[in-house]
Amino acid sequence: MSTAAQTDPMIPGMYVVRQVSKETPDTFTLTLGAENGFGTSSFQPGQFSMLWVFGVGELPISISGDPSASGKLVYTVRSVGEATHSLISRKVGDGVGVRGPFGTGWPVQAARGRDIVIVAGGIGLAPLRPVIYEVLKNRDQYGRLVVLYGSRSPQDLLYRKELAAWARQRETQILVTVDYGGLSWRGHVGVVTTLFKYARLQADRSVAMVCGPEIMMRFVTRELLAHGFSRSDVYLSMERNMKCAVGFCGHCQWGPHFICKDGPVFTYEQLRPLLEKHEL
Amino acid sequence: METLERIIAEQPFFAGLDQSFLNLVTGCASNVRFDAGAYIFKEGAEANEFYLIRSGKVALELFAPQHKPIIVETLGVGEILGWSWLLPPFEWKFFARAVEDTRALALDGKCLRGKCEENHDLGYEMLKRFAHIIERRLEATRFQLLDVYSTKKRA
DSSP states (O other): OOOHHHHOTTSOEEEEEEEEEEEETTEEEEEEEESSSOSOOOOOTTOEEEEEETTTEEEEEEBOSOTTOTTOEEEEEEOOSHHHHHHHTOOTTOEEEEEEEESOOOOTTTTTTSEEEEEEEGGGGTTTHHHHHHHHHTGGGSOOEEEEEEESSGGGOSSHHHHHHHHTSTTEEEEEEESSEETTOOSEESOGGGGGGGSOOOGGGEEEEEESOHHHHHHHHHHHHHTTOOGGGEEEEOOOOOSSSSSSSOTTEETTEEHHHHOSEEEHHHHHHHHTOTTO | OOOHHHHHHHSGGGTTOOHHHHHHHHTTEEEEEEOTTOEEEOTTSBOOEEEEEEESOEEEEEOOTTSOOEEEEEEOTTOEEOOTTTSTTOBOSSEEEESSOEEEEEEEHHHHHHHHHHOHHHHHHHHHHHHHHHHHHHHHHHHHHTOTTOOSOOO
């Protein structure tokens, strides 16, 4: 049986909140399940959904869960305004409308056989977490996994337990830094690019996937290129004001691209001419 | 047993340095170690050396009135700690504390300054290397100042 939500991308499917987990003081992870059991839970790592908080508004949120886990959709949301605050305030059993998944994903299939280098800043780790799940679930099909993660402070780090668990996996290097640390912090302090000197990278056999604030991605891309990565092996996830999510409305148009439909994941090769145009 | 000369020659910081210069640098070097928690130098004290970290981790700390003390940067294996020895007034601007048990090469800055004054070719080689480090840290500091993960709206 198909529902209107499954055939019309503009109609949200009805989901309910199954679980809410606090990640940081302002960031929560919501697990949603389809209310009637007919909603989709399949997605490609890097895709996003449009989440309706009824009476408040609709938000584009990246899917942060395990792509192989069926029956649920997981989102990590940071409270930055009224709509996101309302979304993270949902209680178990509350309804949420879901459209999607939309957009292009990270090149996890094309990257098989290669090293995966993930560089994330702040909430940017959320859209990359599905890639980490995919690599660790299919460990023999990928080379080394290197994760460089930067956050504002120790209190702002996402998925702390998982980071520690991932670091214990074979052929996996997890490096975490914070921009500012209190005296009790024993980890790295410095911007995410300062982690490159500790990472064991082999650019010619690696694919890099980067997500974070745009200015952070510019610094990171510069570092990746300096380490010998080719422009076509560097993937970035872009963010703009997405509304319809299917390329009709034009709100997220960026140069010749609609971020919602042609992205959000692009190669640096595609983006380079636009990233240098400050007017955009 | 590894000689100091060999240890120094293997450090990327000194890569490409002529053997005669390496010999001069080695004459100013010694092995040091710091227990976790120990202060390597303190703000305001005379800066007469710099360190090349061989193992462990060092935090640069800043104490400012009416602010919580913070770590502004950590330095790890292969990194250079300290350049206040290079320029007047030769005083440390931060606190440096070993976060873990740390081994380092300590280079006597007074000794090296003297050798750089006597031999400007050596001085130029040292300045090129420090300028590169200072440029990298300046770029990182600019990035850090942007506070890119903050949710506070900026004007």
